[in-house]
Amino acid sequence: MTGYPMAPPPPPAQNGMGIASFVLGLLGLLTSFIPVVGIVAWPMVIIGLVLGFVALGKAGRGMATNRGMAVAGIVLSALGLVVCVIWVVLFGKAANDVKEEAEREVTIVYELSGEAKDVTVTYTTFGDTTTTPQQEAVTSLPWQKDFKTKGLLKGGSMSASTGVDGGSLTCKVTVDGVVKKTETATGQFAIVTCTGF
Numbered sequence: 001m002t003g004y005p006m007a008p009p010p011p012p013a014q015n016g017m018g019i020a021s022f023v024l025g026l027l028g029l030l031t032s033f034i035p036v037v038g039i040v041a042w043p044m045v046i047i048g049l050v051l052g053f054v055a056l057g058k059a060g061r062g063m064a065t066n067r068g069m070a071v072a073g074i075v076l077s078a079l080g081l082v083v084c085v086i087w088v089v090l091f092g093k094a095a096n097d098v099k100e101e102a103e104r105e106v107t108i109v110y111e112l113s114g115e116a117k118d119v120t121v122t123y124t125t126f127g128d129t130t131t132t133p134q135q136e137a138v139t140s141l142p143w144q145k146d147f148k149t150k151g152l153l154k155g156g157s158m159s160a161s162t163g164v165d166g167g168s169l170t171c172k173v174t175v176d177g178v179v180k181k182t183e184t185a186t187g188q189f190a191i192v193t194c195t196g197f
Contacts, residue, residue: 018055018066021073024048029080032087041084048077105150109174110158110194112143114184118163119143124156141169157195164188 028044031037052074059067110123119138125147138160147156162169166188173181173194181194 013065014058014063015055015066015069017051017058018064018070018073021048021052021055021077022069023073024051025073025076025078025080029076029083032080032083035087038084038087041080045077045080045084048073049081052077103150105148106176108147108149108156110145110147111172111174112138112160113141113170113172114168116141116162116167116169116190117165119160119169120163121158121160123158157193159191159193159195161189161191162187166190 024044025048028041028048032041032045052070055064055070056067056074058064059070064070110121112119112121117139119141120135121138121143122133122135123145125132125134156173158171158173160169160171162185166186168184168186169190169192170182170184171192171194172179181196183192183194185192
């Protein structure tokens with residue numbers, strides 16, 4: 001043996017953070033597309049980004065050999081984070097739209113017209129979360145009921161029928177000045193229905 005000392009072996013490559021960044025970024029990106037389950041993507045992509053940048057720094061200092069995997073982890077995590085942010089924006093807009101719709105007041109007008117002399121009408125009145133059916137005997141046409149309502153429940157229904165004497169009968173529903181439904185019938189016990197508006 002000669003008197004030359006042996007060089008110590010190089011330290012093993014520290015590739016764990018790059019691999020973890022890639023795995024977390026991939027899982028985070030895949031789960032971020034699922035609306036409710038995507039909540040778990042937030043911590044995965046954020047941790048994936050942090051680990052990816054740390055792994056990239058180690059690769060730059062020669063302590064790790066998987067620079068490509070660290071970069072892939074950063075890219076996947078960043079894409080997953082973008083998808084998560086898009087979901088937050090979309091959910092925020094949807095919640096705001098629901099709130100605005102709940103606070104919006106509308107005017108609903110029920111109308112009956114025609115030549116019928118004996119008419120029975122059934123219609124709904126409005127609360128914030130309920131509709132209540134009402135029934136009236138109408139002895140002369142035209143007939144009209146106006147309602148103002150707000151809340152998420154703004155739909156309703158109206159139906160009417162002629163009596164023994166028959167005649168023509170038309171129902172019409174107007175919402176904020178726009179005719180939403182109309183129907184005409186003629187004869188004994190003829191029925192008109194204005195619903196689904």
